[in-house]
Amino acid sequence: MMAPVAEFRSACSTEEAVTWLAELGADGCVLAGGTDVMMQYARHELGPAAFVHIEGIEELAGVGRDGVVRIGALVTHRRLAEDAALRTSNPALADAAATVGGWQTQSVGTLGGNLCNGSPAADSAPPLLVADATVELQSRAGIRRVPLEEFFLGRRRVDRRPEELLTAVEVEPLGSRQAEVYLKVGRRGAMVVAVVGLAARLSFDARGAIAAARVALCSAAPTPLRVRSVEQALVGLDAALPGWQDATSPSLRDGIDALMHAVSPIGDLRSSEAYRRAVLPGLLARAIEICRARAGVGVPEG
């Protein structure tokens, strides 16, 4: 039997959207770019009484800077990939956005949609996690801020109530002597969901050793995750030492061991569990190398 056709409401402001979401409760469904929602609706995975279309709410589409970088929920992957200021302040997020689907998906898919969809493979999640992101959720009751690390509750489950709209994500920009990168392994170079993804934000000391590290993953557990045990193991690693990037070198070994303990990848259509585990050590070593190059450490001055 065909499901009843859902009502379609197009909101002009955040206030209008949250009023409708309060009225509809669990019968409402937020529709941003629709790249996930429309597929799920076509597959009968959801059947809301009404869609609340938010794509026209201009106040959710901006990027602001005031110590932290504030990115509106409706900022698209294309904008994240191309915005020159964002490429400087949060380059791993730009790296990740450039790998999402193809040009069409990037042009309409939004940051808020990527997070609220709750996929373990969300490409924007690892770079946001290493930037200590906080999500802002608005309802008629007010504003709630949730650290992104606590937002992901399980596969397709996030800490958002039906009456709440994700309005913005706040992230730390890169500091001095820091660099970051997002690396994605997929079955092809484009148009693919991540087999695994890894973001690293590293701080270097004056000699070029790692002074602090943040590392996060997607497609390696039921939710995107920050791997603090790996971060601790990497502190002090001096990537100027010959052979450091060999997976058996003592300097990298602790980080890889911690990584293997922290992940719980599954086997699915895109990859076996064993393959996901096998590519992670190389990804971590490459992320360190790229961060060193981007930070310009170890390069003689003058």
Ligand SMILES: Cc1cc2nc3c(=O)[nH]c(=O)nc-3n(C[C@H](O)[C@H](O)[C@H](O)COP(=O)(O)OP(=O)(O)OC[C@H]3O[C@@H](n4cnc5c(N)ncnc54)[C@H](O)[C@@H]3O)c2cc1C
């Ligand atoms: C061909 C194709 C390729 C893809 N490739 C990738 C890929 O490589 N990597 C990747 O990570 N994703 C990929 N995706 C998934 C998708 O494009 C992204 O997750 C996208 O960012 C979703 O954004 P959207 O605006 O389209 O969200 P929608 O589809 O509009 O919404 C997604 C979910 O979030 C909710 N939602 C949306 N915005 C808000 C908000 N502001 N507040 C509260 N709830 C909200 C919706 O109710 C829904 O549950 C792909 C999709 C397609 C169709």
